[in-house]
Amino acid sequence: MSFQTGVLIDLAVSVRPDDVSGSSAEYPDRMSAMEGRLQSQEDEITLLKSSLADALRRLHLHDQLIPLLKQQLIAVNPAAARVLNQACGSDGSSNSRKLSSSSAGDIPRHPATRYRTSAEGPFGFRMAQLSEGVIIDLFLILSLAGQSIKMFIRGRPITMYVPSNIQNYDDLKMEPPVEKLELDWVYGYRGRDCRANLYMLSSGEAVYFIACVVVLYHINNRTQRHYRKHTDCSVTITAHQLNSVDRLRCPLQPYVHIWDSSTLTTLQQIGLGTFERGVGSVAFSFADAGAFLCVIDDSNEHMLSVWDCAKGTKHAEVKSTNEAVFAVEFNPSDSSNIITCGKSHVYFWTLSAGSLTKKQGIFGKYKKPKFIQCFVFSLTGDVLTGDSEGNILTWGKSPGDVKTLGKGAKETFQIMRQTRAHDGSVFTLCMLHGGALLSGGGKDRKIIRWSADLAPERECEIPEMFGAVRCIADVDGEEVLVGTTRNAILRGTFSDGFVAILQGHVDEMWGLATHPSQDVFLTCGHDRLVCVWNTEEHKLDWCTTLEEYGLCADFCPNGDVVSVGLSTGRWLVLDLKTKEVVSDYTDGNEQLSVMRYSPDGSFLAVGSHDNFIYIYTVTESGRRYSRYGKCNGHSSFITHLDWSKDGKYIMSNSGDYEILYWDIAGGCKLLRNRYESKDREWASYTCVLGFHVMGVWLEGSDGTDINALCRSHSERMVAVADDFCKVHLFQYPCPKPKAPNHSYEGHGSHVTNVRFTHCDSHLLSMGGKDTCILQWRVKRGGMGDGSGDRQHHAALTSTSSLEP
Numbered sequence: 176m177s178f179q180t181g182v183l184i185d186l187a188v189s190v191r192p193d194d195v196s197g198s199s200a201e202y203p204d205r206m207s208a209m210e211g212r213l214q215s216q217e218d219e220i221t222l223l224k225s226s227l228a229d230a231l232r233r234l235h236l237h238d239q240l241i242p243l244l245k246q247q248l249i250a251v252n253p254a255a256a257r258v259l260n261q262a263c264g265s266d267g268s269s270n271s272r273k274l275s276s277s278s279a280g281d282i283p284r285h286p287a288t289r290y291r292t293s294a295e296g297p298f299g300f301r302m303a304q305l306s307e308g309v310i311i312d313l314f315l316i317l318s319l320a321g322q323s324i325k326m327f328i329r330g331r332p333i334t335m336y337v338p339s340n341i342q343n344y345d346d347l348k349m350e351p352p353v354e355k356l357e358l359d360w361v362y363g364y365r366g367r368d369c370r371a372n373l374y375m376l377s378s379g380e381a382v383y384f385i386a387c388v389v390v391l392y393h394i395n396n397r398t399q400r401h402y403r404k405h406t407d408c409s410v411t412i413t414a415h416q417l418n419s420v421d422r423l424r425c426p427l428q429p430y431v432h433i434w435d436s437s438t439l440t441t442l443q444q445i446g447l448g449t450f451e452r453g454v455g456s457v458a459f460s461f462a463d464a465g466a467f468l469c470v471i472d473d474s475n476e477h478m479l480s481v482w483d484c485a486k487g488t489k490h491a492e493v494k495s496t497n498e499a500v501f502a503v504e505f506n507p508s509d510s511s512n513i514i515t516c517g518k519s520h521v522y523f524w525t526l527s528a529g530s531l532t533k534k535q536g537i538f539g540k541y542k543k544p545k546f547i548q549c550f551v552f553s554l555t556g557d558v559l560t561g562d563s564e565g566n567i568l569t570w571g572k573s574p575g576d577v578k579t580l581g582k583g584a585k586e587t588f589q590i591m592r593q594t595r596a597h598d599g600s601v602f603t604l605c606m607l608h609g610g611a612l613l614s615g616g617g618k619d620r621k622i623i624r625w626s627a628d629l630a631p632e633r634e635c636e637i638p639e640m641f642g643a644v645r646c647i648a649d650v651d652g653e654e655v656l657v658g659t660t661r662n663a664i665l666r667g668t669f670s671d672g673f674v675a676i677l678q679g680h681v682d683e684m685w686g687l688a689t690h691p692s693q694d695v696f697l698t699c700g701h702d703r704l705v706c707v708w709n710t711e712e713h714k715l716d717w718c719t720t721l722e723e724y725g726l727c728a729d730f731c732p733n734g735d736v737v738s739v740g741l742s743t744g745r746w747l748v749l750d751l752k753t754k755e756v757v758s759d760y761t762d763g764n765e766q767l768s769v770m771r772y773s774p775d776g777s778f779l780a781v782g783s784h785d786n787f788i789y790i791y792t793v794t795e796s797g798r799r800y801s802r803y804g805k806c807n808g809h810s811s812f813i814t815h816l817d818w819s820k821d822g823k824y825i826m827s828n829s830g831d832y833e834i835l836y837w838d839i840a841g842g843c844k845l846l847r848n849r850y851e852s853k854d855r856e857w858a859s860y861t862c863v864l865g866f867h868v869m870g871v872w873l874e875g876s877d878g879t880d881i882n883a884l885c886r887s888h889s890e891r892m893v894a895v896a897d898d899f900c901k902v903h904l905f906q907y908p909c910p911k912p913k914a915p916n917h918s919y920e921g922h923g924s925h926v927t928n929v930r931f932t933h934c935d936s937h938l939l940s941m942g943g944k945d946t947c948i949l950q951w952r953v954k955r956g957g958m959g960d961g962s963g964d965r966q967h968h969a970a971l972t973s974t975s976s977l978e979p
Contacts, residue, residue, distance in 0.1 A: 228810045322336070324336075353955075358949060359937060362708065363947045365386075379394060392677070430447040431457060445482050465484060471503050475497060477517075481513075491529050512525060513526060547561075554610045562601060569591045604647075624669060641675065654667065678715050682701040706718045731793070743764065748800070769782035769813060769861075774822050777822065790839055809835060819856060828865075871895045894929040901922070902918070903918050921949050926941065937951060
């Protein structure tokens with residue numbers, strides 16, 4: 176402890192006056208460094224507080240156990256008892272925490288008295304074991320009173336006691352689970368921050384993307400297929416016949432995938448190691464059956480390159496502009512003509528002999544908009560652009576101005592007509608087969624149908640709850656799909672209106688709970704939405720908006736109500752049938768991190784960031800709550816908690832990596848002797864720290880790498896949500912380091928939560944910033960009934976030598 180304090184002091188005095196004597200340009204960097212040091216000091220102080228609290232608990236327990244030790248020594252060896260009396264006062268208090276070597280040497284050892292401490296093992300784990308007999312060393316009474324494991328996270332030792340039915344920890348064999356996961360359904364759509372994100376294929380499938388998955392959704396059959404070759408988020412997509420292209424935004428090596436939408440096989444990967452930062456826009460050529468692909472990257476110069484799709488080679492490349500570029504397209508009748516648009520510009524490019532030349536669109540007498548958001552080609556060959564002023568501009572070629580520029584003046588592209596379309600930006604344009612045009616507005620949320628000569632024919636307004644129009648895809652000339660900025664896809668016509676066929680969250684999600692007996696789950700997040708989904712029908716059952724955002728939730732065991740913890744210390748109880756709030760309570764003024772009902776539904780535990788666990792009695796079928804007590808003992812915020820199967824005890828984790836146990840039936844008392852809880856059975860297992868799930872942690876973990884885990888109801892497997900966009904499936908229990916597992920990709924952000932459905936048929940995983948919910952089907956590996964579960968558990972018991 177003194178060493179850590181020394182580090183803190185060194186950090187505090189390491190900023191000298193001459194350190195800030197540099198130029199003013201260095202101040203931001205120095206300020207950032209100082210903020211980092213301050214944060215590091217705060218983290219160290221938190222750990223020191225936790226270590227001190229743990230040390231005090233251990234000292235108190237030592238004092239309580241000394242009388243018991245004296246009785247044991249008297250029964251086994253009277254001579255040892257005399258030595259103990261010399262080291263301890265008559266009142267049982269300890270005068271010395273550890274016997275001197277000379278005193279210890281004077282103790283006549285009983286033949287059966289022996290102990291062993293093993294060396295440090297892999298991953299920083301330490302193990303201490305007493306084979307049998309009496310412990311003489313008072314200092315080792317806790318660590319050697321039974322078999323225990325020490326795991327270190329950020330230098331903090333975490334002691335976990337081995338259950339008594341495991342005789343030899345070293346002989347435990349870890350295997351990956353026989354079950355595997357298969358992606359079944361993807362909930363959500365990324366419309367809030369992306370363009371060109373919705374297309375219709377001739378197969379009747381809508382193509383869109385979210386997180387790292389490109390979804391092909393059959394709008395009539397309501398089935399999904401998934402292209403999953405990406406390892407990071409897609410942000411744009413384009414289609415040509417049965418081939419579609421989407422873009423991978425990877426921090427180091429972004430590239431483009433060309434794949435067949437009928438077989439989902441990758442045909443070509445283009446630009447690996449070529450594009451900087453990412454790819455902003457892509458487009459196929461049409462006049463030559465998609466022979467070329469145009470790509471604009473996210474570098475400062477927004478490099479425009481043309482690629483041969485069949486060979487995967489670069490045909491031409493040029494710097495386009497330093498301004499943002501929003502869209503690129505080939506002229507559908509001439510692949511040598513390319514158009515780009517973006518911030519304050521429209522460029523007309525000509526591809527010839529492997530080189531690209533550009534001409535800038537001239538606005539002339541018309542006001543130059545800040546952004547050109549989108550464009551399409553009319554059937555007459557004109558270019559129609561939509562801009563941030565709400566106008567549709569018609570562009571055409573104009574002969575060179577010989578009078579002004581003289582002989583040899585070249586033709587230019589100028590605005591031929593301006594049409595007022597929307598109040599606010601024109602976000603998207605969609606050309607229909609008959610020559611009609613659809614435009615989608617931002618601020619006014621309108622979809623307007625225009626005739627071929629840009630006369631308005633019909634219009635409708637999208638409900639405010641779905642946001643603005645982001646993208647429009649033509650289905651059959653009459654029916655269209657509409658992607659919105661609040662991550663919804665609508666389907667409909669001007670005559671019948673539009674209904675949502677797909678909805679999702681629009682901000683980071685954390686709360687996830689599954690119904691105890693139905694194929695239903697609930698999600699909540701920073702968008703203040705509480706959504707109830709149906710896993711069997713793959714749809715949103717209902718949704719409500721709260722005053723504050725929700726972070727955690729749990730269903731009452733009767734399945735009639737669900738409690739939701741909010742960001743302000745407030746928590747609500749919702750009736751699933753009426754969708755109304757039936758109870759409203761507040762505990763503290765900090766965010767709540769976990770809600771958990773006891774197995775019989777008689778208690779509710781509320782874990783808060785104020786370091787307390789609030790316990791409530793539950794009556795009237797989950798509609799009435801009364802404060803029962805408060806668990807006070809953690810030195811940091813509560814992260815996870817679980818109830819014992821008998822509903823009398825709680826196991827909890829905190830932000831400083833503590834594992835504490837509580838006697839709820841005895842008055843919410845902290846169980847000082849954690850050794851006594853080693854054989855307790857838990858109704859659920861969501862705590863990320865514990866002996867049974869120790870193997871899910873990787874070497875070098877900082878304590879925040881695992882956001883959530885969940886044990887299956889069959890107690891066969893445990894699913895893990897990590898900070899690296901992955902979902903893992905382990906065997907349960909997995910108490911040894913390097914536990915083998917199955918790993919699955921699909922999320923494009925940190926995975927915040929995982930839960931099994933009530934019958935373990937599916938696993939649900941939830942992304943943070945990617946606003947995506949993935950539903951995984953659990954493949955049983957040949958054992959699909961309860962007898963298989965029992966056989967597995969029996970086999971595990973035999974293999975792990977759990978019998979005493």
